[in-house]
Amino acid sequence: LPSTHSVTLKINGAEKRLELAPWTTLLDLLREHLGLTGTKKGCDHGQCGACTVLVNGKRINACLTLAVMQEGAEVTTVEGLASGEALHPVQAAFIEHDAFQCGYCTPGQICSAVGLINEGKAKTVDELRELMSGNICRCGAYPNILAAIEQAMRESGRSPK
Ligand code: FES
Numbered sequence: 001l002p003s004t005h006s007v008t009l010k011i012n013g014a015e016k017r018l019e020l021a022p023w024t025t026l027l028d029l030l031r032e033h034l035g036l037t038g039t040k041k042g043c044d045h046g047q048c049g050a051c052t053v054l055v056n057g058k059r060i061n062a063c064l065t066l067a068v069m070q071e072g073a074e075v076t077t078v079e080g081l082a083s084g085e086a087l088h089p090v091q092a093a094f095i096e097h098d099a100f101q102c103g104y105c106t107p108g109q110i111c112s113a114v115g116l117i118n119e120g121k122a123k124t125v126d127e128l129r130e131l132m133s134g135n136i137c138r139c140g141a142y143p144n145i146l147a148a149i150e151q152a153m154r155e156s157g158r159s160p161k
């Protein structure tokens with residue numbers, strides 16, 4: 001059996017072809033093979049959300065998926081959200097609302113919020129809270145995080161009730 005597999009993905013708009021051990025997670029591919037360290041490794045077991053990225057527009061925990069399973073996928077990390085000089089509206093809202101303390105959970109919170117807004121499922125503040133519950137913040141910055149996401153939702157015309 002070959003010890004590496006070839007995988008091609010589009011990461012933040014650029015096509016990347018890599019030779020990887022088959023057990024390499026998407027998270028390790030991003031951090032260790034591409035140097036995209038914005039995506040954080042908290043628990044490495046699907047429990048904290050620090051590794052959340054968007055795959056084909058949907059949020060997933062990058063620690064729970066093998067890179068080879070994502071052949072051909074479009075991956076967006078926190079590094080790829082801004083367009084040129086302009087921050088993504090969710091990033092701007094996090095800054096405006098001081099929605100972080102140590103910042104370790106922040107890239108995952110932001111990617112998760114972008115995915116949540118795309119999903120359009122959160123119709124109320126309670127649903128927003130529930131649908132963001134996979135992203136843990138050890139600093140307890142939740143009130144500001146929720147305020148930032150609510151603002152981003154309002155701006156996108158999906159204001160929660
Ligand atoms: Fe992936 Fe914690 S590092 S969920």
Ligand code: FES
Pocket residue numbers: 099100101102103104105106136137138139140141
């Ligand atoms: Fe420190 Fe969330 S800001 S873990």
